[in-house]
Amino acid sequence: MTTATAHAPRRTGVGILPVGRVARAWARNLTKEYGTGATAVTALDDVDVDLEEGRLTAIMGPSGSGKSTLMHCLAGLDRPTSGTVVVGDHDVTRMRQRHLTQLRRTGLGFVFQSFNLVPTLTAEENITLPLDIARERVDRAWFDEVVEAVGLRDRLSHRPGELSGGQQQRVACARALVTRPALVLADEPTGNLDSRSAGEVLGFLRRSVDELGQTVAMVTHDPRAASYAHRVLFLADGRLADVLENPTAETVLERLGALTAGTSPAAVTA
Amino acid sequence: MRRIALRDIRAHLGRTALAVLAVALGVAFVAGTFSFRTLLSTTFDAVISTSAAGDAYVRGAATTSGTDVVSGSSSTVHASVPAALADVLADAPGVAHARPEPTGLLTLFGADGTVVTTGGAPTIATPFPADDTRYPYLTGRAPSGPAEIALEEHTAARSGLTTGSTTTVVLAGEIREVTVSGVLSFDGPLAGALVVGLDPAVALETLAPDGLVPQIAVEAAPGVSQDELRDTLAAALAATDVPGASAAEAVTGDTVRGETRAQIDDQIGFLQIFLLGFAGVSLAVATFLIANAFSMQVRQRRRELALLRALGASPGQVLGSVLVQALVVGVVGSVVGVALGTGLAAGIGAIFSATGTELSGSVVPTWPTILLAVAVGVVVSVVGALLPARRAALVAPVEAMREDTPSERGLRVRGAIGAVLVALGVAGVVVASTVSEARWQDLLGAADGEAAGMGGAVLAASAVALVVGVLVLAPVLARPVVTVLAWPSVVLARPLGALARGNVVRQPRRTAATAGALTIGMVLVSASAVLAASASTSMRNVVESDLKADLMVSGFPGVPSGAIDAVAALPEVGALDPVSAGLTSVAGVEGAQWAFDMPRELPRRSIEIHVVDGTLDALDRGEALVLESAATANGWEVGDTLTLGTAASPVAGADGAVTVRVGAVVESRAFGGSFFLPQDLFADVTVPATRDIAVAFLGVAPGTSVEQMRDAVTPAVTAYGAVSVQDADDLADSLAAQVNQMLTIVYAMLALSILIAVLGIVNTLALSVVERRREISLLRAVGLGRLQLASVVGIESVLTAVFGTALGVAVGVGGSSALPTVMADMGLTDLVVPWGQIGVLVVLAAVVGVVAALWPAIRASRVPVLEGLASE
Incomplete structure (x- = not known):
């Protein structure tokens, strides 16, 4: 396994953090092409991004902008055509399948849009599943803290079928956090939820950053969801188009409007 | 719609192939049985025309025939006729020769000094008259006097004896030193029987010491038909005053050959019923598999079918499209099955030939056999597909918009029916195991002997109720039984065991249907094992308690x-x-x-x-x-x-x-x-x-x-x-060996049903892997390794197989516990459950599970981690 420094090599670009702020995970010159020759499609085109430690970063962009591809490359679920991805101390792009599997057990946490839970296991079993797979002991104190934070104490023995959509996503969040991963990746975590449930899940993700000190990256196309983040990365046509710090729903919407209008602002808003 | 049905077959070749294979195996057994019968019949036709070549026969008029109650063998006893009648008959007009045919068995020692034997076929001693020119001598001449024998060609080859050799025979209980005077060739096969020719006078003296022979063979003079010959013989018998002539009858050669033929057909028919029984089991299991395969296919195609319905396809059209697929599976499977079955029969024939019983007949299946086999295959396929097709037809158009597979319907009605059947079955077994034959007689107020078999009938009916009941009840039993069976894996292989258990009990109907095939086979195997062990022990006890001789x-x-x-x-x-x-x-x-x-x-x-x-x-x-x-x-x-x-x-x-x-x-x-x-x-x-x-x-x-x-x-x-x-021990051992030999045959037959059951498990697992792709991706995303995933599928498979086996063993052992009472008068006194053998069965089931899991597990581990989880 290749180890890399937690600090990204210095370079300038919209996605790269200024000096003094620490990246928990980063990608440099990330390019992903699907297919070859005339039919080749470039999903990511030389992207540089940093995901700041102890912060919630949102990744936005229109359909086909490459935001999910970026997330899959960050997670080691997909191999980039070229470029480097480092999560914590691990160079994901150079890891073998077996090590990636091990990384997914405890180094990364996932929350997907839907179908996050194994239907035959209870909520508690689902939460501890990555630890059970890794055959690691459950840290009860941390477990309790996480469960308390998601507010599911009285739902632990229920099966997914007996939980509401919002509750299911909160269980998924708890599962993503229970291993204290270097990075939690959430792929449209509120895409299938009503606005109240979505608010609960997003509030929890933000709290996990503010109170529990986790690092979270979230792909979304919902400006309201993005407004929960500390920082928003905008992708368009496989390139990093823009970055917004301390967003609100309005500013996000504004930037998105600008992106879809095809006029990419030159300045980086600080 | 038909195009969609056919395209779908092509799109799911793997699963279609499984269903085809299941039909093919079942049909192969049916076709093989009939082909084997054809092989035996054509062989014996040739044998009969060789061994009963006379134009007419004179024999005792009356016969007693029927099936012996105790030995179970069919016996026809003809009166004997005095050999002296032959002289009278020879003088009748139109008669070329009249020869008494004393026939018996002898023991022939070969060139190496050991007894010449073939696969159970006897060595027949029969007269070889010197003036019989129908069969040519390859070397030497006809036997003459008590110190000479002649050998049939194959017998000579097998014994290693040639013209001029000296050897030993045991004839009429006495050892005789003899010289081989010649080797003769029949121009037909003898199905492995060894034939030794004697001087007719010696044959009469040794094989018919009382002057009575079973029959006198008569050859017609040229131009005399069999019927004319028979009539002149009858007239000659009526005219003579030789003792016994009045009780004799004349029949044509064709009549004798026809009767022999009918007797042999009877015996082959018995064998055939036995084989067809196993074919029935295989087909029942195959039907299960086909029903399973189609219901899974239908479930998988729910959204597609719903889309078709939304586009205006009628339920009838959807039903038809599924049945068209079943028809294709049935026809293709049957054709493959007929070919397999013919090969099977030829293979068995080859084994017989290798052990000395030359079966020279044809195995090519007759048209009726082919039509029957194809009909059976198609009917089984369509019947199996009927319920799933109906379910497919009733898919509502809105299903297309719904996510995920619907949960299974409630099991209350099914559970109740199953429970009632099982209760009836258990009650029947208890009754059969406690009510003796004498008691039945009292209860029914029947006359002596009329209650015989009452216990057996009750047991048979209860066994059927029990098997059907357990199959019906199986989905209800799946959760508790699998939970218990899964306990070791849940504890030892966290969290894989729990995941596997969850998958098995999630769809109890499907689990039950998959395990059902094994259940049927295992009921028969475990009941046979109990029967055999009990019979061996009973016989050993009888030998030990009753045999006083040393x-x-x-x-x-x-x-x-x-x-x-x-x-x-x-x-x-x-x-x-x-x-x-x-x-x-x-x-x-x-x-x-x-x-x-x-x-x-x-x-x-x-x-x-x-x-x-x-x-x-x-x-x-x-x-x-x-x-x-x-x-x-x-x-x-x-x-x-x-x-x-x-x-x-x-x-x-x-x-x-x-x-x-x-x-x-x-x-x-x-x-x-x-x-x-x-x-x-x-x-x-x-x-x-x-x-x-x-x-x-x-x-x-x-x-x-x-x-x-x-x-x-x-x-x-x-x-x-x-x-x-x-001595007593040897006897008990050889009796036990005979029982075990029978058991081996039963096991071999049932291996086929287990093979089909394996296909069923493969099918179910492959489908559930397809259905659970998203869940599998999720598990992989949270860090489940490929090997771990494969283990989950493996544990699932083993749990399903062991569940089916456990049900089968419970029914088989439970049902056979009544055998000692029911079969008391057949000498079955002790109930012995061979737990060791049954343990082996369960282990075997686990192995079957592992084997069945291989392919689906590989498929599962190939599911990409991303599948179905991405939002785009």
Whole structure:
């Protein structure tokens, strides 16, 4: 396994953090092409991004902008055509399948849009599943803290079928956090939820950053969801188009409007 | 719609192939059975025309035929005719030759000094007349005088003897040194029978010492038809005053060949029923698999079918499209099955040939066989697909918009029906295991013998109820039973065991349907295992408790009288009780009856004869001792008078019939037959050709050990060929070996149903892998390794297989617990459950599970981690 420094090599670009702020995970010159020759499609085109430690970063962009591809490359679920991805101390792009599997057990946490839970296991079993797979002991104190934070104490023995959509996503969040991963990746975590449930899940993700000190990256196309983040990365046509710090729903919407209008602002808003 | 159905088959070739294979295996068994029958029939047709080549035959007019109650064999007893009649017949007009055909069995020693045998086929001694020019001698000439024999071509090859060789034969119980005078060729096959020719005079003297022969073969002069010949023979018989002529009849050669043919067909038919039984089991299992395969396909295609419905397809059209697929599967599977079955029959034929029974007939299936097999395959496929097709037709158009597979319907009604059936079955088994035959008789107020088999009928019905009930109830049982079975894996392989258990109990109907195929097979296997173990132990107990003699000598065919004389002359032998057996007939009773002649000292020193009613002294008064099973079957009681046929006139009640009083009803498990007769009476009433010394019991002389006697007896009888010397242990072992041999055949047959069951598990797992792609991706995303994933699928498979086996074993063992009561009169006294063997079955099921999981597990581990989880 290749180890890399937690600090990204210095370079300038919209996605790269200024000096003094620490990246928990980063990608440099990330390019992903699907297919070859005339039919080749470039999903990511030389992207540089940093995901700041102890912060919630949102990744936005229109359909086909490459935001999910970026997330899959960050997670080691997909191999980039070229470029480097480092999560914590691990160079994901150079890891073998077996090590990636091990990384997914405890180094990364996932929350997907839907179908996050194994239907035959209870909520508690689902939460501890990555630890059970890794055959690691459950840290009860941390477990309790996480469960308390998601507010599911009285739902632990229920099966997914007996939980509401919002509750299911909160269980998924708890599962993503229970291993204290270097990075939690959430792929449209509120895409299938009503606005109240979505608010609960997003509030929890933000709290996990503010109170529990986790690092979270979230792909979304919902400006309201993005407004929960500390920082928003905008992708368009496989390139990093823009970055917004301390967003609100309005500013996000504004930037998105600008992106879809095809006029990419030159300045980086600080 | 038809195009969609056919495209779908192409799109899911893997699953379609599984269903086709299942049909093919089931059909192969049916086609194979019939092909094998064709093979046997065509072979025996040739054999019959070789061995019964006469244009007409003269034989005893009357016959007694039927199925023997005790031995189960079909016996036809013809009256014998005096050999002297041949001289009269030879003078009749249109007759070229009339030859008496005394036929018997002999033992032939080959060039290497060992007994020449083939796969159970006897060595036949028959006259080879010197003036019979129909069959050419390859070398040498016809035998002449008592010191010469001739050999049929194949027999010569097998024995290694050639013209001029000297060897030993055991004929009419005596050892003879003989020279091979020639080797003759029949122009047809003999299905492995060995044929030794004798000088006709010697044959008459040794094989028909009383001057009576089974038949006289007559050859027509040129230009005389079989019918004309028969009529002139009948006229000649009517005109002569030679004794026995009036009781003889003339028949054409074709009649004799037809009768022989019918008898053989009867026996083949029995074999065929047996084989078809297994084919039925295989097909039932195959139907299960097909139903499963289609219901899974339908479930998988739900959204597609819903889309079709939304686009305006009627339920009928959807139903039709699924049935078209079933039809294709049925036809293709059947065609493959017919080919497989023909190969199967040819393979069995080759095995027979390799063991010495030349089956030279054709295995090419006849058109009716092909049509039947295809019809069976198609019907099974369509029936299997019917329910799933109906479900497909009822898919609502809105399903297309819904996510995920719908949950299974409630199991309450099904559970209730299953529970009632199981309860009835259990009650029936309890009744069958506690109510004895005598009690049935009281309960039903039936006459003697009428309640026989009542227990068996109740048990059979209960067994069916139990099996069907358990299959119906299985989905309800799945959760608790699998939870218990999964416990070790849940504890040992966290969290894989729990994941696997969850998957198995998630869809109890599917689990039950998949396991059902194994359940059916395992019910039969475990019941057979219990039956065999119980039978072995019962026989061992009988041998140990009833056999008083130190050694017993037995042989095939019978023990030569010379061997008995040799043994009697040994100083080590203190007691010798030879028991002869022969067939006779009883007035008013269908079928020939086995009679034994009982040496006076037999019950005292050789073998226990249990008296049920009357006393053993009755034998001294010239009365019969009737065996209990025959007494029960025929309603014979002490004091009754039986009318027996005689050798010259084997039809009971005809002229010269003999009567005997029933002096006692006795029981002895060592003898399967009808009665013991006083020695002189035995000689009068049994047919000479069927009479043999079945067994001789030996006791040591004072001051001699059993081992010493054995060392003396063995060489004395070995000279007579196939004669064995056994003590109680040997006997029990050889009986147990016979039972186990039967069991091996049953296992081999059931292996096929287990094979089909494996296909079923493969099918179910493959489908559930497809259905659970997203869940599998999720598990992989949170860090489940490929091997771990494969283990989950493996554990699932093992759990399903062991679940099916556990149900099957429970029903099989439970049901067979009633066997000792039901089969008490067949000598089954002890119930023995061979837990070791049953443990092996369960382990085997686990192995089956692992094997079945291989392919689906590989498929599962190839599911990409991303599948279905991405938002774009």
